[in-house]
Amino acid sequence: MEQVIFYGLALIAIVGALVTIFARNAMYSVLALVVTFFAMAGLYLQLNAEFVAFVHIIVYAGAIMVLFLFVVMMLNLNSVSSIVSNNASVKWLAGLFGLAMAGILGYGTYVTTLPARGNNPAENGTVKVLGKMLFNEYLLPFELTSVLLIATMVGVIVLTKKEE
Amino acid sequence: MEKSIFDTVPLEQFVILSLVLFCIGMVGVLRRRNMIVVFMSIELMLNAVNLLAVAFSAHRGDPSGQVFVFFVMVVAAAEVALGLAILVMIYRNVKSVDVNALKQLKW
Numbered sequence: 001m002e003q004v005i006f007y008g009l010a011l012i013a014i015v016g017a018l019v020t021i022f023a024r025n026a027m028y029s030v031l032a033l034v035v036t037f038f039a040m041a042g043l044y045l046q047l048n049a050e051f052v053a054f055v056h057i058i059v060y061a062g063a064i065m066v067l068f069l070f071v072v073m074m075l076n077l078n079s080v081s082s083i084v085s086n087n088a089s090v091k092w093l094a095g096l097f098g099l100a101m102a103g104i105l106g107y108g109t110y111v112t113t114l115p116a117r118g119n120n121p122a123e124n125g126t127v128k129v130l131g132k133m134l135f136n137e138y139l140l141p142f143e144l145t146s147v148l149l150i151a152t153m154v155g156v157i158v159l160t161k162k163e164e
Numbered sequence: 165m166e167k168s169i170f171d172t173v174p175l176e177q178f179v180i181l182s183l184v185l186f187c188i189g190m191v192g193v194l195r196r197r198n199m200i201v202v203f204m205s206i207e208l209m210l211n212a213v214n215l216l217a218v219a220f221s222a223h224r225g226d227p228s229g230q231v232f233v234f235f236v237m238v239v240a241a242a243e244v245a246l247g248l249a250i251l252v253m254i255y256r257n258v259k260s261v262d263v264n265a266l267k268q269l270k271w
Contacts (some may be wrong), residue, residue, distance in 0.1 A: 002172045006173045008171075010177075010181045017189070018188060020205070021192030029201050030204065036185075036208070036209070049218050049222060052214075052233050055234060060237070068204065071248050071252065073246065075203060080254075094195035095195070098187045098188070101183070105183045105186070106180070110182065114175055114223075115220075115224060122235050124221075127265070133227060138235075144234065148238065152242040152246055155249070159246075159249040160253065
């Protein structure tokens, strides 16, 4: 049963990813990527990582993809004619590079012996455990992310402000 | 040993799945000329790495990996917000989101 769910979610994720990069309309790309993200949240749940799964849905499907949708709708790209004609050789080269990368990484996976399995108690992925870690060992990076976010916010406002 | 997904689905299959997703994202970055889709492909690659980190974290029984995934998500959110702001600015200037529209930056 677990296996069937895993293969189903993996298939949905891969098909969503393929639709994302091959769809002509940017809107379809965004929606396909949302599907991929939900499938990945399911995979996180299968791995007993509830906290990561929920944060993934809230941050990616809830915030990032809405931002993408917002920009796609605001720019109204269907009315924009493309400037340069499609270059067929670039497309083939891109596919070739992707296959080469897959081959290299696959070979690396094949020759590497994976580490031994450790005991993973079910509460490892919960908010309780991860929250304790975030506020003990990882307190400094956690506080620094707030600096990063405020700097980003200021930067975005400065960048998009229309000049008078 | 507690019961987990790795009893039925070995770790290798998670590694292969994230490998496939990463390579799809890479092809998207190389092949598309629409900057928005290029950004989405980068998100896909980040997510493939996140999946790998969570799989190894669950495999080893060490929650540190999931904390790192949390930080990666924060940085990805900041990156997308800034990237889309730059994209909107480029669109205002050259009226296009084609990556080839910025040829003047080449030399």
